[in-house]
Amino acid sequence: MSATAERRTDEQVIDERLLRTSPLKKLLARPELGSVVGALAVFVFFAFVADGFLRASSLSTVLYASSTIGIMAVPVALLMIGGEFDLSAGVMVTSAALISSMFSYQMTANTWVGVGVSLLVTLAVGAFNGFMLTRTRLPSFIITLGTFLMLCGMNLGFTKLIDGTVSTKTIADMEGFSSARAVFASTVTVGGVDFKITILWWLALVAVGSWILLRTRVGNWIFAVGGNEDAARAVGVPVAKTKIGLYMGVAFGAWISGQHLLFSFDAVQSGEGVGNELIYIIAAVIGGCLITGGYGSAIGSAVGALLFGMTSKGIVFAEWNPDWFKFFLGAMLLLATLLNAWVRKRAEATA
């Protein structure tokens, strides 16, 4: 035991067997690497083929498009790391906007009251998803598909019932509208370029998401419930609470996105949001989240969202038919997933 004791005293000395791990290899082991390489490639590509892609105003447009996806991609990525899906995430955004708008209008209340009610109801929907999942132990695919359809129906049904049409009445003249718009849908001018405030929301969420994942106990639990649920339970991790919390996180993201949707205009189309849930998942997967859970990062989801924004706007700047967008999206998804799988295999083969 003397040899080990000797080594113990000098903990800072790097084990001689570790010399093989170069900084490059460490970098390769990052979950978001694939997406960063992809994002750089797409950036360079559009910088060459699309006139004006490099203009500051174009950059602002790209960042705005990315942020609307990115705000949801962060909680969706955390949920995926926790091993679950949420197919109701897309329409939940619309629901959050509708609740806020309709409550304020019907109760002739200050718009902030509607915003608050929307937060509570949306969080409740998220909690319902999580509760159903942990209680029934059915796959999240089924549970949230059910919520997705129910929310779809309720969005349309209630809007028609209350307003008579498929969109809500304008709330632009209501009390508190301008301050709510300032928080959720204003524009900040930096150096002569207009940036949407959603970009700030997005960056803040990425920062908070990363903090939670890497530096908190809950983050440890998220990785664990996604990586090996039974093991997590065996060592005392509150699995059900963690998962319900993750679904409520998605609901929180949906609330922010929903308020942005409402306050960018002043009315909401009740049929919106369908299909967006897949876009969030794609952003998370491109960003390095494993579809089976237990692996990924919040920053990766941001890079995935940025890739998404660059492609959708780059195609417009290049004056191509925007129909091609989905083709690119699919190709990127496949490439990113393959690259991630390859990188991970290489990184883990060191042992």
Next chain:
Amino acid sequence: MTQPKTPTALVELTDVSKHYGNVRALEGVSLQVHAGEITCVLGDNGAGKSTLIKTIAGLHQHDGGTLTVDGEETRLASPRDALDRGIATVYQDLAVVPLMPVWRNFFLGSEPRKGSGPFKRLDTGLMRRTTREALLRMGIDLRDVDQPIGTLSGGERQCVAIARAVHFGAKVLVLDEPTAALGVKQSGVVLKYVAAARDEGLGVVLITHNPHHAYLVGDRFVLLRRGTMVGNHTRDEITLDELTRQMAGGSDLEALRHELQRS
């Protein structure tokens, strides 16, 4: 062989039985676990080893007989209850998350934190350092505590699980077939760490169907067959040959003897 004379056993089962409906899974089993000793539970598949382990781990409650922990008769209500009394169980699946780094796995469920309020955060430095030290104390010199635990070999993973139980203050360590899926060399390594845990003063219950492994480290041997106890010996009462014969018996004996000669 030294037999430390402890007045009370850490865990003592007397005449314990367990029934599932009308199935008699365990009948009249007695065993003692002393500090600094290894008690081996031997038996073929279906002998009742799993039922016994689950009783000691708190997953099942026994139907008859008595279970005493530190001399106090008790009934373990849950795995948590068993853990609180210092009984830690390392199952075959080890309860580790393969994609997570070793240090995160080591502290999973009991993470130390520093700071306060919204900035309360994992004490990652302490976690890495402690993991490394706890493993070194067990004689495990890991290349890198940041590597995913899935990249370790089966034996190394088993050792990390043992070190974790030791670090979190277990007094009794229950090991469910720690060498079952391992090769000869790796089995030897794991047995070394089992012995290291014993030297730390823990009472160890080693479940195995390999009398060869059991005899290398064991102080007491409990033999199970078809749910009943067919032998309970201290090391000085029995030889390896006798242990093997008692465990296997009949037609299996030839094959087993053959296996042992080669290893």
